[in-house]
Amino acid sequence: MPPITTRPLFCRYLAQCRMMAVSMENFIKHTKVQVAKISPDLTESVAKEELQQSCDNFFRENIYLAGKSITEKAVERVVDGDTILIYKKSQLILHILLEAKARNKNFRVMVVDSRPDLSGVQSCERLTAAGIPCSYVYINSCTYVMKKVTKVMLAADALLANGYVLGPVGTALIGLISSTYNKPVIVCCETYKFSERVQTDSILYNELADPDSMLKTLNEEDTPVSNWRDCPNTRLVNLVYDTTPPALVSIVITEIAELPCTSAPVVLRRGAVKM
Amino acid sequence: QWYQRRVTGERRSYVSVVKTINVFRDLICTAEWVTGRELIKIVKCYCKYLPLSQSNETDVSNVVRRILKIIREESVGPEATNSADGISAFFKTDIKPCNLGRSDLQDNILNSIVELLAELDTSKSNIVNMALEHIHSNERILTYGHSNTIRDFLLYGRKARDFEVIVCESGPSLKGHKMAAELSEGGIKTTVIADSAAFAIIHAVNKVIIGTHTIMADGALRATNGVHQVAMAAKFFSVPVIVCAPLYKLSPTHLCSYDPDAFNKVIGPEKMLNFSNANLHSKVLISNPDFDYVPSDLIELFITNTGGHAPSYLYRIISELYHPEDYDLDNMCVEDVEDEMAT
Numbered sequence: 001m002p003p004i005t006t007r008p009l010f011c012r013y014l015a016q017c018r019m020m021a022v023s024m025e026n027f028i029k030h031t032k033v034q035v036a037k038i039s040p041d042l043t044e045s046v047a048k049e050e051l052q053q054s055c056d057n058f059f060r061e062n063i064y065l066a067g068k069s070i071t072e073k074a075v076e077r078v079v080d081g082d083t084i085l086i087y088k089k090s091q092l093i094l095h096i097l098l099e100a101k102a103r104n105k106n107f108r109v110m111v112v113d114s115r116p117d118l119s120g121v122q123s124c125e126r127l128t129a130a131g132i133p134c135s136y137v138y139i140n141s142c143t144y145v146m147k148k149v150t151k152v153m154l155a156a157d158a159l160l161a162n163g164y165v166l167g168p169v170g171t172a173l174i175g176l177i178s179s180t181y182n183k184p185v186i187v188c189c190e191t192y193k194f195s196e197r198v199q200t201d202s203i204l205y206n207e208l209a210d211p212d213s214m215l216k217t218l219n220e221e222d223t224p225v226s227n228w229r230d231c232p233n234t235r236l237v238n239l240v241y242d243t244t245p246p247a248l249v250s251i252v253i254t255e256i257a258e259l260p261c262t263s264a265p266v267v268l269r270r271g272a273v274k275m
Numbered sequence: 276q277w278y279q280r281r282v283t284g285e286r287r288s289y290v291s292v293v294k295t296i297n298v299f300r301d302l303i304c305t306a307e308w309v310t311g312r313e314l315i316k317i318v319k320c321y322c323k324y325l326p327l328s329q330s331n332e333t334d335v336s337n338v339v340r341r342i343l344k345i346i347r348e349e350s351v352g353p354e355a356t357n358s359a360d361g362i363s364a365f366f367k368t369d370i371k372p373c374n375l376g377r378s379d380l381q382d383n384i385l386n387s388i389v390e391l392l393a394e395l396d397t398s399k400s401n402i403v404n405m406a407l408e409h410i411h412s413n414e415r416i417l418t419y420g421h422s423n424t425i426r427d428f429l430l431y432g433r434k435a436r437d438f439e440v441i442v443c444e445s446g447p448s449l450k451g452h453k454m455a456a457e458l459s460e461g462g463i464k465t466t467v468i469a470d471s472a473a474f475a476i477i478h479a480v481n482k483v484i485i486g487t488h489t490i491m492a493d494g495a496l497r498a499t500n501g502v503h504q505v506a507m508a509a510k511f512f513s514v515p516v517i518v519c520a521p522l523y524k525l526s527p528t529h530l531c532s533y534d535p536d537a538f539n540k541v542i543g544p545e546k547m548l549n550f551s552n553a554n555l556h557s558k559v560l561i562s563n564p565d566f567d568y569v570p571s572d573l574i575e576l577f578i579t580n581t582g583g584h585a586p587s588y589l590y591r592i593i594s595e596l597y598h599p600e601d602y603d604l605d606n607m608c609v610e611d612v613e614d615e616m617a618t
Contacts, residue, residue: 114470121548134560135561136560137562137563138446138470139504142504143503144562147533169475170472176504202475203475206475214467214469218549219549224453225452225456231459231460233464233465234465234467235467236467237467237472239476242471242474
């Protein structure tokens with residue numbers, strides 16, 4: 001995307017609210033195309049209504065219905081007796097598991113969580129509320145529990161054009177451990193998250209979250225680096241994303257098909273043709 | 276003669292090892308024995324009183340094995356040890372009676388134990404002094420959690436070289452924060468990252484230097500929880516993993532099972548999930564293992580007080596440090612069993 005000062009005003013506003021994510025960029029591109037398509041002889045109010053309608057359609061088709069379609073495909077992969085490993089909290093993965101439970105499948109879930117945000121606790125709460133037996137570990141213990149796991153289901157924040165999966169930081173580690181122990185890694189990703197960007201490592205393009213959140217401990221006490229801002233030699237780095245190489249992922253489930261990671265550019269080309 | 280098992284703080288493993296040696300020194304002086312074999316039997320019986328029942332406390336059991344080896348060597352006598360070499364020495368399991376009386380034998384054993392104590396005392400400084408051979412300028416080194424040995428190793432390297440260290444927080448205990456604070460006080464530019472970011476940054480790192488709790492007989496590690504995946508990520512990107520540990524951590528035991536009783540230790544989950552989330556604690560199985568098994572093929576080099584060794588060489592060091600009959604401290608040698616059956 002062009003640098004921030006030359007972007008239109010609404011993009012700059014959005015970028016100030018939250019750093020540009022791949023899904024945001026794709027939606028903005030879609031909206032710009034819709035704006036260009038609007039015929040010039042429509043009145044302003046009608047044009048606005050059309051645009052709002054197209055935004056709603058985008059949400060309904062690409063997010064809501066896509067989610068349902070992915071759930072249908074993914075639920076078939078859950079069999080009785082499975083132990084499924086999930087990482088942190090993802091609406092889509094939780095939806096898949098709750099749907100599988102609603103279809104009376106008998107399975108356990110291993111929730112892997114990591115600092116600093118510890119969102120896996122919310123996953124545990126939702127899964128236990130639905131009656132699914134859960135186990136909970138930190139990502140350090142992933143190798144300890146991996147033997148008992150039968151499948152790994154991960155969510156993606158984006159799928160890059162060279163097949164790399166951009167996910168919450170720690171996804172790559174889980175992909176590595178799973179493929180070492182020969183467990184299938186299933187990534188669920190809607191097509192609006194596919195990006196033309198290519199990346200081979202996680203550092204080149206990443207987000208940095210608030211470093212002070214790394215200082216938060218469960219019993220609210222200080223850690224030895226709590227005064228890190230006063231120490232010139234200490235730095236805290238809180239990465240948000242990491243990229244998983246395609247060799248570590250078995251399959252990507254999207255609403256149009258179940259693909260290998262490397263088919264990402266095919267989907268992108270199909271999407272470009274549609275537009 | 277009991278000592279406080281909960282030894283904590285600086286050089287925890289070294290302090291517990293020294294205390295063990297002192298306990299056995301007293302035992303050798305005060306117990307009733309005439310031959311070396313009787314003393315070995317007494318030492319092995321006394322082992323039951325020490326906290327060796329937990330398979331994790333390997334520092335203590337390793338040093339007991341060293342003491343037993345000293346007793347065996349002194350009992351056989353100086354001529355026998357000098358002439359014994361090569362394969363015949365390796366298979367020598369019996370102890371020939373020696374002409375030395377108890378007082379002479381006791382003096383020899385105690386002298387050797389003093390030498391052992393001196394060796395242990397200098398073990399850390401020997402490792403630390405090798406820092407300059409393994410760290411070069413403008414490097415980025417990744418380390419995991421907290422280790423006194425690694426901290427001193429890196430601080431020694433800082434005296435002559437300028438480099439950066441990235442420290443992984445290390446899970447629920449957050450020992451990595453303490454390490455980062457100590458390193459940055461020593462003038463090293465330190466970055467703290469979450470454990471989950473290990474894969475993300477490891478390709479940009481030159482080497483991984485870690486400490487360990489125990490070194491197993493095949494070169495595998497029993498290390499802090501989370502080290503295995505960092506080592507796997509390092510292997511994926513071909514980043515060398517270097518382990519710094521003194522030889523009293525080298526244990527002639529192999530991995531037989533990953534279960535908590537045999538290898539691991541599971542500690543309380545209060546650091547992972549607050550007890551205020553009591554409803555979750557009751558419904559969810561929360562695991563907080565303390566150790567991690569790291570297979571030897573992920574490790575590039577061991578830096579010990581006797582120098583650098585490849586994991587494939589450790590079997591040789593074990594045969595020099597310990598006697599095969601002492602690998603399992605519970606068993607008695609064949610002659611003792613025959614004695615027992617005769618009486």
